[in-house]
Amino acid sequence: MEDIKQIYEKLDFYDKKQVKIGGWVKSVRSNKEFGFLDLSDGTCFKSAQVILNSNLKNYEEVSRLNTGSTIVVEGEVKLTPQNQQPFEIVASNIDVFCATDATYPLQKKRHSVEFLREIAYLRPRTNLFNAVFRIRSVAAMAIHSYFQNNGYVYVNTPLLTTADCEGSDQMFKVTTLDFNKLPKDQDGKVDMSCDLFGKTTFITGSGQLHGEAFALAFKKIYTFGPTFRTENSNTKTHANEFWMIEPEIAFCDLETLMDIEEDMLKNVVSFVLDRCKDELAFLDKFVSNGLLDKLNKLIGSKFTRIDHKDVIDILIKSGKKWEFEPTYESDIAKEHERYITEYFNGPVFIKNWPKDIKAYYMKVNDDNKTVAAVDLVVPLAGELIGGSQREDSYDVLVARCKQLGIDTDTIDWYLNLRKFGSCVHSGFGMGFERLVMYLTGVDNIRDVIPFPRTPQNCLF
């Protein structure tokens, strides 16, 4: 059996060849003598045109097929350079495996994304989600290729953890206990020692700490896996389950980290531009006008590097009326990100952030007021990547933990990394869905995840 993709890729080879294609009917138009059947097999964005002649033994049956019916077509490829489609398949035999009826939820018309979320198990058959999920797959390969080709070791850091240093209220608890028969200790509290791991266990929201341990052995590592947050918020950019890429690099300071982020992002965008031409053209036309321009421009641009305080200066000097007043001590709001990327007309690395609004593991700068952290903000999408040089001094790190009330008992091994072969090292985290949204122009995270999980919403 052939893939439709193969024929598109080798038109001359397949000319006049017999092929066998399994796929799903998109539409049929026919009269008494002949018909056209639009067939998709999912192997590429494009479908194939099948020519039906009335001498097919089941011509009547095939002519009446509904969208979504499954058939296996045998026939001859005929190149049609004069047509919009470069080839047709002249069917000699068509086996109907499954004919759908009027209850089939997808019809040959445009459905709303809201409706399609309700049938998430069928939506990859639509043009929109065919494009989005193929780009998601190709982007994942772009990421693996980039890091592996550059000598990074892929590490599968654990999801189950008993360390709650990220703030256990943001993590799901995991248990094998029966909620209705919880064992109690002598104080009447739930006795977690009876659980499978003998302790309260969480699903982690980051592989960074474990990634650092491996970076201090392999120099360059990356993780790429699912991540979980319990946030009870229904926005276009939040999901409770999503994927993250978290590289960690030894002997790498903040400047080198920015070099890597810029190089990685440009490579990933190029990789997808190269391989998803049909999908991107469709999205540019129907979902996000200017998408291709945006992506092509990113590849050619030089990313600006600027300190947080200098960004604040620009925001203040702009004279604009802000919803959130920019200050030297605070975070950058969405409106600020938008302004600053327009100001520099391209991606901007905002670096050296106020210490008090950033995490304990970030390297404290000599000023003792800022940390060597960097966020990458890009036009039209805002923050895409967050990273930092990691604190490499045992004493400074322990002091920071104490200051912030972080329980050091469960991360003593992480702290020890600063005694046992510590080095200047840095890393970043990139939300994969955020990248896919950027690459596709789709503005709701629910539409770039195969089966999204959001509060009150764990269907399929």
Place this chain on the structure above:
Amino acid sequence: MEDIKQIYEKLDFYDKKQVKIGGWVKSVRSNKEFGFLDLSDGTCFKSAQVILNSNLKNYEEVSRLNTGSTIVVEGEVKLTPQNQQPFEIVASNIDVFCATDATYPLQKKRHSVEFLREIAYLRPRTNLFNAVFRIRSVAAMAIHSYFQNNGYVYVNTPLLTTADCEGSDQMFKVTTLDFNKLPKDQDGKVDMSCDLFGKTTFITGSGQLHGEAFALAFKKIYTFGPTFRTENSNTKTHANEFWMIEPEIAFCDLETLMDIEEDMLKNVVSFVLDRCKDELAFLDKFVSNGLLDKLNKLIGSKFTRIDHKDVIDILIKSGKKWEFEPTYESDIAKEHERYITEYFNGPVFIKNWPKDIKAYYMKVNDDNKTVAAVDLVVPLAGELIGGSQREDSYDVLVARCKQLGIDTDTIDWYLNLRKFGSCVHSGFGMGFERLVMYLTGVDNIRDVIPFPRTPQNCLF
């Protein structure tokens, strides 16, 4: 800064070049005039020999460095074709960033794997785990490359699920509720509607059902992600968190599935053999004699395909005394797998299994006694892959669910796939750790997972 790997790969290019290498000291031997420092930077299995001359300004300090100390070396590369190592770096400057002391847990000697598990955050710095985890990374890339190059779409199926059709006793429950303040309904039962998703939620043990939905849109898909089982068993082959690869292919029957499995496995093994020569040579020598032979033999072998009942015939006819008596109705024990792979002197596909010991979603054969399932067993490792043709008839599948007491409410969408464009389709699951154990010859799953999770054991 250069990677040691780069120098090994381009010896002539680097000859007489100045380089800068950050890394960790493996050992130092020195006298008053000069010394040798063995430096690893983790970028390849091999280390580099650094020549210390007493005119280094901190020669004394460097001479006394302990294993695991972090340094940055500047110096000139000198090819030494007459020596065992093809080059040396003649140091002109060495910055000591972090000198370890006697408390450093790794010394230049062989440590037991049991001891190394207790310091899992440091063990990737040992030769054994450097080899194992690099092979794990390369094997992951081999899998992605194979499927992407063959037109498969990578799908990130969800881990959080409210469907408990796999048997909820084998799945972790996930919650945001406080165990000590559980909300109760009017019957005094825990009120799960107060949880984040409004229902009891699990972490799934398989992405297959969701994978099938995507295969019926993209024809060929694969998943590759973490998986969880609550099994309370301490064996060398069980962990509570592990990674799985689950491809699903539309228009694919059992015979074609075996073709794919065989081709995939040979490709993955070849990919690793090509890229991990040093690592495999080390493992062949120190961990599993004959490893390279085993892997090379696999690539060249033709996998046997045989029905379950014919395997039972062979086992019975063998006249051997079995711990588990082989019968036509039962599973194949480890001892049987071993016998049958020796009997055929290579990998064996055992297919068409008794219906009653296999899962509800497997295609029932015309005999109504067996299902179109197939397990791949390989010499010295046993079962590596399990797969099946999936039941494509709505009526048969619903009847099977009822028979087996499976709640169809939460998987109605999965059943609907059989009404909406059903087709002959198949898929398989391969435990990634089992593959890595096969590739490395390491016999304990705890030693192929960066931070293993087993009952009572969720450290780091």
